[in-house]
Amino acid sequence: MSPSEVVPRFIREIYRVRPDLKVTRTAIHKILFEVKATLPENDPERGYLPFYWYKYGPYSEVVESSLDSMKRQGVLREEKTETGKTLLVLNASPGDPGSVCEDGLSAVVGRIVRGIDPYRIGTFVDRIYWDYAPYEFMPRYKVDFLPGFEGCLASRLEGQRTLSQWSLCDPETPDIDRLEDALYMCEAALVEDPLFRDFNDEFVAYASGAGKAFDIARxxxxxxxxxxxxxxxxxxxxxxxxxxxxxxxxxxxxxxYNGRLGRWEQEYRKTLSALAPMVSTYTGYIRESAGRIPSREPDERRKRILSSLIEGYFSI
Structure with missing residues (x-):
């Protein structure tokens, strides 16, 4: 049997366990990735769930096409939330999808699906990154760094001016400091592979500009x-x-997906070539912004960092 014939069984099993489940397509991908990761290495069912890591975590073209097919067949339907998010829901008209997986696989699917809180699906996805991402850079950037922007911006409303906006998670650490620290942890975890040599150069340039941007914000x-x-x-x-x-x-x-590698590399090189001028424009903008701010004494955070560097130097 081909993956396109087997994967719909896995999806049906998800909704057999939780008929009232309402989740995004992305969540279905992550659930089935967790199923695959949980199955024993020698389990033949793993071969029916091919994935690759992409923008929103592990992604499967087979799962995506299976969801489209099940929607056309009326097994699943889409439902919009008030915020505009699209959720996949079991359609009542086809009736009970029935138990379609063997006992071992059914137990794995059931254990995973029952443990999911649909209202906190982001927590589940974050754990997927930390537990299974092939490179440390990925959870550090996608889970630790990128979400920090929303918290930073939300804590400072447009037009608001204050010097005492602190993170709710850690009241002793300014949220901009947390964002900067997360970025430097990402820089320390860059993927050292020839494919990423130019990317890493652009990332280092961006990190330098971002450091100046955080200073400006302070x-x-x-x-x-x-x-x-x-x-x-x-x-x-x-x-x-x-x-x-x-x-x-x-x-x-x-x-x-080995047959896709040539096309993927062409797409990557094209995107990478567009990133370089974007980073250059960004760092130029940050330098100009910094030039419009009167010079000030270093803040306490900078003094502490400088002091620790000096102490470390003289202790050698």
């Missing part, structure tokens, strides 16, 4: 939002570029 909140928004916009493009490349590496895809 010194003058009147221009904090546009500077942080620009930093966030480039950060997203960096992630999309990385995601287009990581699926090419051996750890980023199952053998099922």
């Amino acid at each position: 010194m003058d909140e009147s221009i904090m939002r546009p500077v942080i928004l620009a930093t966030q916009a480039v950060a997203l493009e960096i992630w999309y570029t990385f995601a287009g490349g990581v699926r090419i590496l051996e750890g980023g895809h199952d053998d099922y």
Whole structure:
């Protein structure tokens, strides 16, 4: 049997266990990836679930086409939330999808699906990154760094000027400091592979500009939002570029997709070539923004960092 014949059984099993489940397509991909990862290495069912890592985590073209097919057949239907999100729901008209998996597989699917909170699906996806992503850079960037922008911007409303906006998660650490620390952890975890040599150069240039952007945000909140928004916009493009490349590496895809590698590399090179001028424009904008701010004494955070560096130097 081919994956396209088997995967619909897995999807039906998800809804047999939780008939009232309402989740996004992305969540279905992650659930089935977790199923595959949980099955024993020698289980033949694993071969029916081919995945590669992409922009939103593990993705399967077979799962995607199976969802489309089941929607056309009336097994599943789409439902819009008030926020515009599209959820997949079991259609009542076809009746009970029935138990369609063997006992072992059914138990694995049931255990995973019953443990999911549909209202906190992001937590489940984050764990997928930390538990299974092939490179440390991925959870550090996608889970730790990128979401930090939303918290940073939400804590400072447009037009608001204050020097005491602190993270709700850690009241002793400014949220911009947390964002900067997360970025430097990403820089330390860059993927050292020839395919990513040019990407890494662009990332280092971006990190340097972002560090200046965070300084600007600390010194003058009147221009904090546009500077942080620009930093966030480039950060997203960096992630999309990385995601287009990581699926090419051996750890980023199952053998099922080996025939795609040539096309994927062409797409990655094209995206990477577009990233370079974007990073250059961004760093130029940050330098110009920094030049419009009067020089000030280093803040306490910078003094502590400088002090620790000096102490470390003289202790050698």
